[in-house]
Amino acid sequence: MSGNISAANVEETLRDFWATRPRRPHDGRKIAGVAAGIAQRYQIDPVIVRVAFVAMALCNGAGVLIYLLGWLLLAQADDEVSAAESLLGRGRSSTPTALTILLGIAVIPATGFFVDGGFTMVGGVLLSVGSIYLLHRGRGQLNRPDAPAFTVGEPVSTDDQTTARVSPPAWDPLGAAPFAWDLPEPSSSTPAAPVVPAPRQVRRRSRVGVATFGAAMVTLAGSLVASSYSPWFTFEHVLGLLVAVFGAGMVLGALRGNGGRGLLWLVVPMSVLGVALTSIDFDGINPDRIGSTNAKPTSVEQVDARYTTSIGEVDLDLTGLPNTGSVTTEVEVGLGSAKVRVPADADVTVTCRAELGSVACLDKKSDGKDSHVEVSSNGADGEGGLKIVLDVRSEVGDVEVSRG
Template sequence: MSGNISASDVEATLKDFWASRPRRPHDGRKIAGVAAGIARRYQIDPVIVRVAFVAMALCNGAGVLVYLLGWLWLAQSDDEVSAAEALLGRGRSSTPTALTVLLGLAVIPATGFFVDGGFTMVGGVLLSIGAIYVLHRGRGQLNRPETTPAFGMGDEVSTEEQATARVTPPAWDPLGAAPFAWDLPEPGATAEPVGAEPRPVRRRSRVGAVAFGLALVVLAGSLVSAERWDWFTAPHVIGLLVAVLGAGMLFGALRGGGGRGLIWLVVPLSFVGVAMTSLDLEGVDSDQVGASHAKPTSVEQVQDRYSASIGEVVLDLTGLPNQGKVTTEVEVGLGNAEVTVPADADVTVTCRTDLGAVQCLGQESEGESRHEEVTDHGADGPGGLEIVLDVRSEIGQVVVSRG
């Protein structure tokens, strides 16, 4: 690849991308086959493409916008044209018209115009154009479709029409009587041995190590910057890390497969990032991460609330005296909340989780939006220490038991 890139080079590369753009396969797809089609067209791991979409989704939802555009403008493998082109009357597509219209309407909020003034639209489009240019410039010659859609049109040009026909008869047909068989090998010609060529020994790629090192630098810089700028919150830092590691995986794929091991970091980071940006964590201390254990021995030592953003809170109330009343809340964003109460205390407890499991003084349930309310006076009946609890975990387990 030349080091000097001109505007005409970029235009020619993007036009060629459009002319030979990927097609969405029916097999191997997770949603609409956009990632699977891109991976198949450029012969890279589809997991890398899906991670790239997740990483862009963390950037103000840009990945959602790009995926919707791919769904609209990339044809399925057995269709004449894409769904959007079919809506314009340029050919046949198996995508229902109603779904095409809904996808087009979904693009409007996905641009982020009504949320952040169009930052998602501008940033996502520029990022995707750059990625398309690099990917197609480096691997556009691979797995080109047999029929290539013309630029901006629904018509297709077959490879037979694109190929240059042989006009000189071979030696075995000097009269030109059988032009349909001129592509056959000469009689007596030695056939090339069938079999795969030995694979060259590849040098171990350093892409993964370099990307991991850059991620550590980004993490360190973000932690330092968080003391001065409010933007460097946990979800934003995770987004930066996923972007750096995802870029390393993409670069490694273009260089021959290096950096695949980064997937074991990108996937869990992406999951945590999506969870933190999708869930309502209001009321939970954003600066508290890790495990918190408390065992008060008097009513006065019981705090109004125990909380953690990511981790667990373990509260042991079995050391309290047998008289008095305490009221407290336990809140965890991502993790477990566990409370142990005395065997004879009068307990009124509310246990909640948006996604996870609840074990609330004998009441058990699991799944989405679990909510249990229990009043239990213990083995000795009403009287004695009174405890009022509100125990909550956004994603995780809530356990309230007797000691």
């Protein structure tokens, strides 16, 4: 290869990165300290590193894969080796062995091999290696860990009380008295020069932000044109491309030492919107059905087969029904909450689901993504009387079924 970049240079840079790789600090971490460690090692804003991970996470989850690998391969600040190296018996790590094994197992689905044929693995690894090379090549000299002490010809243990000198002191330039090199340097009678405050540096205006915004606009225009020829260019995918462009601009601005951080106000809301669009199914939301629905039927015939709203709340009170008969109904909410109250003595069979939210279904609860609870309860009087079959769900929001 021509120029300054060659295979030897890349290999040397990656070797130096591994030898001086970041350590995960205890302070400033959000999860495992991977982003905080990278930011601390290369003296860049940790927010930029976290945004870069979010941007890569939108690209088929590559950011999740890279974060898991960082968790496994980067040691904590006070550990001898990383969690993965400790599992191989190469030193001490405070990460529990069980957690290390779980992280290693989690790497397998994060590669995307069983979902998209390994695109995540290939793309994520190539992107991470390229980013590490550029980052370490530009800022690898910053905040390097202390080198071990050496004598002439052999290493000295860091556990020793004293550290041998590798060069003669100023008072013995010929090295005639090495036995006395541990004596302190004689003090100089020359008065110290007065400390003059350094002139205030004027921060140069960076062109990175303007250039990145221009590149994002070109990407947006190209995506709009390409959407006429390929169905891949959906709103979610185009948003992911824009986040990637802005994230690359922020990283470039951080490497140059100025500029780029102003893009944060664009990247963060776009990243949040991108995660929401890729995590939530909005197919069930109909703009024609927006608002709250409240119903309290007093007879079996008054109970509708289905109660729905796209955005709002459904509050269904069945406590006024008689103690005989059978009722089957569904409650579906796109964005909002679904609440159902049933009589204390009714025999109830209910299925509660929430794509993203919390579920409290009689005496069972579930929180998070894809919450799902199924309950059958005969009430306080045992089996017999009114029978109710419910299917209550919400795409995004809370689901609650309780006895009146």
